[in-house]
Amino acid sequence: xxxxSQAFLDATLPHLDAVHRVARLISRDSFSAxxxxxxxxxxxxxGFANHVGPNTRAWLVTxxxxxxxxxxxxxxxxxTEVPMTTVDYVAEGTDVYSRVQAxxxxxxxxxxxxxxxxxxxxxxVLMDIAGNTAAEVAEMLACPRGTILARxxxxxxxxxxxxxxxxxxxxxx
Amino acid sequence: MACSEANLLAFLVGDLSPDExxxxxxxxxxxxxxxxxxxxxxAGRAAAEQLRVHAPQSLADRVVLAVEIAANERADxxxxxxxxxxxLRSAVDERPLRRLRRRKSRIAIASLAAAxxxxxxxxxxxxxxxxxxxxxIAAVVALVPSPxxxxxxxxxxRHLVVGGQRLSVRSYRVDGVVAVVATSPSExxxxxxxxxxxxxxxxxxxxxxxxxxxxxxxxSTTGRDSMLLVAPMPVAELPQIAAHLRLI
Numbered sequence: 001x002x003x004x005s006q007a008f009l010d011a012t013l014p015h016l017d018a019v020h021r022v023a024r025l026i027s028r029d030s031f032s033a034x035x036x037x038x039x040x041x042x043x044x045x046x047g048f049a050n051h052v053g054p055n056t057r058a059w060l061v062t063x064x065x066x067x068x069x070x071x072x073x074x075x076x077x078x079x080t081e082v083p084m085t086t087v088d089y090v091a092e093g094t095d096v097y098s099r100v101q102a103x104x105x106x107x108x109x110x111x112x113x114x115x116x117x118x119x120x121x122x123x124x125v126l127m128d129i130a131g132n133t134a135a136e137v138a139e140m141l142a143c144p145r146g147t148i149l150a151r152x153x154x155x156x157x158x159x160x161x162x163x164x165x166x167x168x169x170x171x172x173x
Numbered sequence: 174m175a176c177s178e179a180n181l182l183a184f185l186v187g188d189l190s191p192d193e194x195x196x197x198x199x200x201x202x203x204x205x206x207x208x209x210x211x212x213x214x215x216a217g218r219a220a221a222e223q224l225r226v227h228a229p230q231s232l233a234d235r236v237v238l239a240v241e242i243a244a245n246e247r248a249d250x251x252x253x254x255x256x257x258x259x260x261l262r263s264a265v266d267e268r269p270l271r272r273l274r275r276r277k278s279r280i281a282i283a284s285l286a287a288a289x290x291x292x293x294x295x296x297x298x299x300x301x302x303x304x305x306x307x308x309x310i311a312a313v314v315a316l317v318p319s320p321x322x323x324x325x326x327x328x329x330x331r332h333l334v335v336g337g338q339r340l341s342v343r344s345y346r347v348d349g350v351v352a353v354v355a356t357s358p359s360e361x362x363x364x365x366x367x368x369x370x371x372x373x374x375x376x377x378x379x380x381x382x383x384x385x386x387x388x389x390x391x392x393s394t395t396g397r398d399s400m401l402l403v404a405p406m407p408v409a410e411l412p413q414i415a416a417h418l419r420l421i
Contacts, residue, residue: 005244009237016236020228034232041236042243109220128221134186149182156217157210163220 008048012041015057018130019064025113025125026068040064058136061126065140105168112162120155127152176204185214245419306382307362308336313355313403314382316342336362341398347414352404354420360391361401379408386411390421 001009019037027033040063044051053059113121126137127148134152138145163169183189184197201208306314312335333340338361344353355361360376363369367380367387376391382403388411391399400420402411415421 001241002244005240009240013233013236016228016233017226020232021225024226025224034235037228037232038236038239042239045240045243106223109223113221113224124217124221128218129224131225146179146182149186150178153178153182153185153210153214156215156221157213158217159220160213160216163216168220169216 004048005045008045011048011056012044012060015060018057018132019060021129022061022064022125023068025110025129026065026122036064036068039067043067055136057130058132058140061130061132062140108163108166108168109159112159112166115162116155116158120151120158123148123151124155124159128156176200176207181207181210185211306364309338309340309355309357309361310364310387310401313340313342313353313401314385314387316344316353317385317403317405318351345418347404347406350405352402352406352414354415354418355401355403356398356420357401358393358398360393360399361389363389379411381408388412388415390415 016037019040020033023033023036023040027036040060043063044060047063051059113124116124122141123137126132126140127134132140134145134148138148141148160169180189180197180200184194189197201211312333316331331342333342338357338359340355340357342353342355344351346352363378364380364382364387366382367378367389370377370379378389378391380387380389384405385403386406386408387401387403388408389399389401393399400415402415402418402420404411404414406414412421
C-alpha cells in the first residue's frame with residue numbers, strides 16, 4: 001500500500017464506527033448501509049488531498065449524508081456485498097439472556113426511532129449515536145445549533161415515551 | 174429561573190454557567206414539567222446510545238481493500254507504463270478489455286463460504302463420478318459459494334493448509350458472481366482435465382469443473398506466489414480478471 005493510501009486509512013479508519021452507525025440508521029438495510037460506508041470512504045479517499053478541516057469524523061459523516069441523499073450513489077456504486085448475517089447490536093462477553101434481551105431492546109429502539117419525524121431522528125442519529133457535537137451536526141445540516149438541540153431534545157422525549165409504552169425504560173420512571 | 178425550553182436545552186447541553194446551573198437545579202425541584210422533560214431527555218439519550226455498535230471487522234477489511242483497489246486504479250491512470258500496457262493489450266484484443274473496463278467499476282469484495290461449506294464442498298467434489306481433483310484445487314473450488322447462497326460469519330481472507338500446501342484465499346464479486354482467488358508459495362497441481370496454455374511464458378493451465386472455470390499460473394520458480402482463480406464464468410475471461418486484480 002502506498003503512503004497516501006496508508007495516511008488516508010490512518011486518518012479515517014478510527015471513525016469507521018461513527019460512519020457505520022449513521023449509515024446503518026439511515027439506510028434501508030444493513031447491506032445498503034455497508035455499501036454506503038464503502039462509498040463514503042472511496043469518495044473521501046478521492047478528496048483526501050483537499051480535506052483541510054481538523055474534524056475528520058464530521059467530514060466523513062457529511063460525505064455519508066450527502067451520498068445517502070443522492071440517487072447517484074446507486075449508479076456510481078462500485079461494490080455490492082454478498083448478503084451476510086444481520087448486525088448484532090450486542091457486545092460479546094455477556095450472557096445469553098442479556099444478549100437476547102439487549103437485541104430485543106435494540107430492535108425496539110430502532111423501531112421507535114423510525115416513528116420519529118425525520119429531522120428529529122437524524123439529529124439523534126448524528127449526536128447520540130454517531131457521537132458528534134451539536135455544533136458539528138449544525139454545520140453538517142446547515143442549520144442553527146439551537147435548532148439541532150431542540151430537535152434532539154424533542155426526539156429523545158418522544159423516543160423515551162414510545163419505549164416506555166412498550167415497557168422499556170432507561171432508569172427514570 | 175424561568176421555565177422555558179431554551180433554558181432547559183441550555184441546561185441539558187451544559188451551556189449554563191455554574192450559577193445558572195444551580196438556579197435551574199432549584200427550578201427543577203419545584204417544576205414537575207421541566208423535571209419530567211429532563212428525565213425523558215436522559216432516558217431517550219440512554220436508549221439511543223444503546224445503538225452505538227462497533228463496525229464489524231469485515232467492514233473494515235472491505236473498506237481497506239476498496240481503498241487499495243482505488244489506489245491501484247489511480248496509479249494505473251497516472252502510470253505511463255501501465256497506459257502503454259493497456260494500449261498494447263487493447264491492440265491485441267479490444268473486446269475483452271472493454272468488458273474488463275465495464276467490470277472494473279463493479280468488481281467487489283465478496284464473502285467466503287463458511288468452514289462447514291468447505292467440508293461439504295470437499296466431499297461433494299469427490300462423489301458422483303467426477304474426476305478426482307487434487308485436494309488443494311477441490312478446496313478452492315468448494316469456497317466458491319452457490320448463487321444466492323447467504324453466508325454467515327464471513328471474512329475477506331482466509332489461510333488454509335490443504336494437502337500440505339499453504340494457501341491464502343480471497344474472494345471478489347465480478348458481474349454478480351463470486352470469484353475466489355488462491356495464492357500460494359507452492360505450485361498448484363494440475364487436474365487431469367486441465368490443459369496447459371500454449372505460448373505462455375509461465376506454467377499456466379485452465380480447467381473447468383461443472384459450471385466453474387479455473388485459471389492457474391504457477392511461478393514458484395520465479396520467486397512469486399502461484400495463483401489460482403476460480404469463478405462461474407467463461408474460462409476465456411479469467412485471464413483478464415486476473416490481470417485486473419493484479420494477479421498476473
